[in-house]
Amino acid sequence: MPVDFLVLSAALLAGLTGGAHCALMCGGIAASLNGHGKESALPHALALNLGRIGSYTLAGLLAGTLGAAFVGLVRIPDLALWLRSVMGLLLMLIALRMLFPRRFAFANALASPLWRLVSKAKATLPASGLWRSLGLGAIWGWLPCGLSTSVLLAAWMEASPLHSSLMMAAFGLGTLPLMTAMSYSGARLQGLLDNRRLRAGMALLVLLAGALTAAAPWLMRVPEMHGALAALGCRSLA
Template sequence: MPIDWLALGAALISGLAGSVHCVAMCGGVATGLGSLAGQGRPGFGAALRINGGRILGYGLAGVAVGSVGHGLLMVAPQLGLALRVALGAALVLIALRLLDSGRRLAALHKSGAALWQWLAPLRRRLLPANTAARQLGLGMLWGWMPCGLSSAVLFAAWLQADVLQSALLMLAFGLGTLPAMLPLSYSGLRLGGLFARPGLRRAGGVLVLLSGVLTMAAPWLMHSPLLQPLLAGLGCH
């Protein structure tokens, strides 16, 4: 199956443009984990391993939901078209969240603090995070802490109904958040502010919105001789 570059690009842009959300919801966690890993003196290597673990956690979550979605598609292959349209709708929802400067969708921005507390005993077993393995483990737990934006992207990954596509989509999202979250983990300074500018967020939201609309329309646009080569190159199916 070809790589779905359209959805992959939308996930990467969502991570970049959603940096404001990531800083607001996870900034304290990023700074705190960086300090734990550095035992009060967070270093770049520790911050990189923690964020690498977080992105790996996203990827493993993508593998899990992709497996479930693939199993559903194997049982009911006729759902393929519906899942593709639903994937486009999920991307549109992500775009609306990115464009929600007035926080009218604030109810969807909850951070899943209950699960983070439920994982507390496992977090404590990884402390002190004075080895690379423990730092990666802490990062993976951080990646499994749900928030509104990552949960929306995970839902889109499930709708891919393919293990590889779902994992790549979540990895792309994680890489998109890296420019903002890595400096927070390293120094606690908001050096990722460049990627959190409202203009970038709005531009990213528009691009994701267009990706979502094109994804929903792709099954019908594939019948157009003029658009078939372009959509095939983007991995739309």
């Protein structure tokens, strides 16, 4: 199965757009986990966030394995393609979540007690240096978050260990710039990704990518669109 660059682009954009959401939800945690001086703060911030992305990727691998097993057991013709269409609908919901974050504020409150546990986990890791930051980031990546859980569910619908892990890695890389800056500076940045119009524009791109992903199996039958969608990794129903 070819790599679906349309889905990977949507996941990357979801991470970029969701970076502002992550900053509001766990920026304080990111800053507190990286209690190092200015000279070593940036390497530790990178290690912290790479550990988090590593956990996202592993979660995607597990989700894709379970999805592939499910498709293999059920044996419904074209089930994988139907799941990918449902995944497109889920990407559209993720985009709406980014456009209207206040309507999903309840999802952030559910994880608050677990964030406090991550802060306490600093004392349980005896190693100092970059390995400690990498380990803390790996723990951080497994904690529930409304946005990452939604993307993980979409990754499960890829029903492929490789593609699901790539999707979660793309999402994690999208969050990397802002969350690394948060971990490094300890400040809630009001930078480019905090611009409402830009965030809305990227969310609309995710919405468009989700719509194309959902409709791709049928749009592939249109001769004018077949070549472009095939190049993006989409497939048609049999």
